[in-house]
Amino acid sequence: MSGVIVTDLKQWGYCPRIVYYRRVMPGVGKATFKMEEARQAQEMIERLELRRGLHEYGLESAQRHFGMWLTDDGLGLAGKVDLVLETERLAAVVDFKLTSGEPGENHRLQLGGYAMLVEAAFRKSVDVGFVFRIPDNRLFVIQVDEVLREHVHKALRSISEISEQQLFPPATAVRARCVECEYANYCSDVW
Ligand code: SF4
Incomplete structure (x- = not known):
């Protein structure tokens, strides 16, 4: 597997080993109920979003783009954004x-x-x-500052390294995450 997808970045922040299994040992994980649930929620998300006022995002007007698949060779990254809000001068991203x-x-x-x-x-x-956050209709703001951008670049470099050199990363320090993990059978050292 070559380029990184944004889902890998998200998993990297959760447990780097999940990224290792997905990229170095593809096909060994079991699809979970949560993944199926997420897929079915897509239509509901768009319906709910269209009822929301843009003022909740601090915007007076913006064009909404749902489910955009984007890729950038320079970053070595691709991903499907739930929602892009585009104004004349700037843009914002929303994840559900x-x-x-x-x-x-x-x-x-x-x-x-x-x-x-x-x-x-x-x-x-x-x-x-x-x-x-869909269950309670709550919106969280994430500042995309230089610190976050550097974290993204660092994670991209680390993911490329473990893929190319097949380096087995450490387990997450939050062992409660292992209980429902689809790769639990492969991480015998955490039990
Ligand atoms: S079982 Fe735990 S350490 Fe192993 S991949 Fe899953 S979350 Fe990470």
């Missing part, structure tokens, strides 16, 4: 989240990756991203 927790480092990396893809494709700056 089905789970109930607070957005974590994995979501920040994901939003940062989307923001950088949109900047390259639209040639407009993206300084902010949003995570829309």
Whole structure:
């Protein structure tokens, strides 16, 4: 597998080993109920979004682009953005989240990756991203600053290294994540 997809960035922030399994041992994971649930939610997401006012994003007017697949060879990154909000001068990215927790480092990396893809494709700056938590209709603002951009670049370099050199990364420090992980059978050292 060559180029990185934004889902890899998100998984990298959750547990680097998931990225290793996906890229170095493709096909060994089991599809989970959560993944199927996410796929079925797509239509509902667009319906809900069209009822929301743009003022919730701090915008008076913007064009909405749903489900855009973007790729950039310079970044070595590709991904499907749930929603791009485009104004005359700038753009913003929105990701819809089905789970109930607070957005974590994995979501920040994901939003940062989307923001950088949109900047390259639209040639407009993206300084902010949003995570829309569907279960309670709550919006979280993620600043796309230089620190986040550097985290994205660093994660992209690390993912390329583990793919090319087949380096087995350490397990997540948050072992509760292992309980429902589709790769639990392959990580005997965490139990
Ligand atoms: S079982 Fe735990 S350490 Fe292994 S891939 Fe899953 S989350 Fe990561």
